[in-house]
Amino acid sequence: MFSRISSVAALEVYDPQLICRYYRWRLPQVIGRALAILWPFLWFVLCLRWDQLWGHTDRNVGRRSVQLRKLLTDLGPTFIKVGQALSTRPDLVRKDYLEELTQLQDQLPPFPSEQAFARIESELGRPIAEIFAQISPEPVAAASLGQVYKAQLHSGEWVAVKVQRPHLREQLSLDLYLIRWASTWLGPWLPLNLGSTLTAVVDEFGRKLFEEIDYLHEGRNCERFAEYFRDDPDVYVPRIFWAYSTRRVLTLEWIDGIKLTDVERIRAANLEVKQLVRIGVVAALKQLLEYGFFHADPHPGNLFALADGRLAYIDFGMMDQLTEEMKEYLVDALVHLVDRDYNALIDDFIHLGFLQSDVGRQELIPALEKVLADVLTQEVVNFNFKTATDQFSDLMYRYPFQVPSHFALVIRSLVTQEGVALSLYPQFRIVGVAYPYVAKRLLTDESPRIRQRLLQVLIKDGKFRWNRLEN
Known part of the structure; x- marks a missing residue:
């Protein structure tokens, strides 16, 4: 090779x-x-x-x-x-x-457009004028791995053209080698x-x-994501133009929307902020609990509000997959957390890869009790995911925890999603929006194991524990 x-x-x-x-x-x-x-x-x-x-x-x-x-x-x-x-x-x-x-x-100054256009021509094998009817002379966005131009195809469609930075593979390879x-x-x-x-x-x-720098891989991620949300009236995913895409150039449908960072424009467009927040949270939960295939970088620059009230996703370079087994062990951990069964919770953490099997339980259990008691005593409507993760961060740093790469991205995705929601709607509480969806999901889940764990929380000695329902 x-x-x-x-x-x-x-x-x-x-x-x-x-x-x-x-x-x-x-x-x-x-x-x-x-x-x-x-x-x-x-x-x-x-x-x-x-x-x-x-x-x-x-x-x-x-x-x-x-x-x-x-x-x-x-x-x-x-x-x-x-x-x-x-x-x-x-x-x-x-x-x-x-x-x-x-x-x-994830931003750097743009590189010269002459280099970008030369890259497009060499990748697609034709002069720019033959490929596009028009293209913006300067990039409309620039990030650490590439930059984006707005262009129009000769067939009339407006597209976003993502072009990789020059010598990127050489630079990444040398840094990774060192x-x-x-x-x-x-x-x-x-x-x-x-x-x-x-x-x-x-x-x-x-x-x-x-x-992430393989744009053909990103295009396939985009189409897979779109297939999951095909019948969702609230979520929009751009179309990939494969005839104009390679590993270093990606051409996709132009999204004419408002970035979720621009709260004033969203309100000026008479869009319902609370509804956008609800769509984003439910879409994130579907990715994690139903599809297992999730957008790991849902920062505000990758989310757009459309004029008709839908939420559009872009940038599918960073995606990840959760297996059914991972989802089941997550439910186990939640059940044992609600039951305050910290010894069993440590077993769940071991199964999920957060702890080694030889962890010292005598020292860790009291530490878990102290930190998680604060989380469990909060009113559910006031629960804040970032606050909970911040409280847990100190514990993870002091004790022999490790964060598997999958769950590092899950945490990033959820905290980012909550941050976006709070920037749009300061009164937002993630549990208030997520609760109806999660309850329905757990009650109707196809996995017998997940349904069994839910019953374990709600029923004890043949009696239904109403006080546990909200938790």
Whole structure:
């Protein structure tokens, strides 16, 4: 395989062995990038050490978290994605830094349109004028992996043309090579509870990242997502134009809507804010509880309100899948949480991959009782998902928890969705919107195991426990 690839630019999937062989003999390039990464990180570590020496760690934590976010942004696409991945890992990153990393924007300055148009022509094999009747001279949006133009096909349809950044695969491959090399040396010395080697975690990250930059993969994700919501009158998914799409150029239907970040325009358009919130939450729950295939990056820039009141999704590069078994164990965990059966809850966490089987229960159970008691005593209408995850974050950082990649994305998806809803409707409570759907779903679920767990909560010694119904 390697003999057929003269450059990592031709890589279609993440292959750490091939990347290693490619960069092994390109020392000037490797050393140059390693120094560009090392110096800012060394300065950051020195600043942390200085704070420790002078006893200013707590006072300067906000300043250092901002410094880390800016550092990752300056280092480019790979490290922006690393920061976003870490923002979903309360088991690895302390809460103060988590909050700052969640603000890490997936944005970089646009690259020249001449390069973008040259990429479109080389990928599609025709001059721009033959492909499009017109195309915007400048991008309408720019992110860390690519940028988007508005164009019109000769057939009349308006489309969004997503073009990948130049030399992106080479840049990602080199950064992943260096991160992976560092992980093999540092992994054994770092006190991390990952459930696998640090190198294996880097490889999983690399695989997901290469999936995200494969626009054909994104197009297939989009069509699969659209199929699930085909009969949903409230959700809209754009059409892919496959004749104008490759691994590095994706052409899809232009969405003429209002971004959910623009609350004033949404209200000016006389759209019902509460209804948009309800649509978004129910759509998210359908993805997690029914389809198991969910949009892992539903930030406001990827959600549009349409003039007819529907909610449109875009950007399907980051998707993930939950198995039926995972969903069943999640229900088990909820049942044991309601029953305050913390020993059984630890078993559920082990099944789901959050804990190792040899975890010390005597120390962990009292800690679970203390943290989860606050969550369980809240009125259901006042329940806030982000508050609950924040309370749990400290526990996960102090005890030997690990967050499986699937559930890191689930947490990110739910917290992001709740944040979008709160920005539109400050009085929003996720449980108030989700409760009717979840109740119906659990009562009618096709899985006998899930129905049995629900009965276990509601019925004891042949008596129906009405006080448990709301919980």
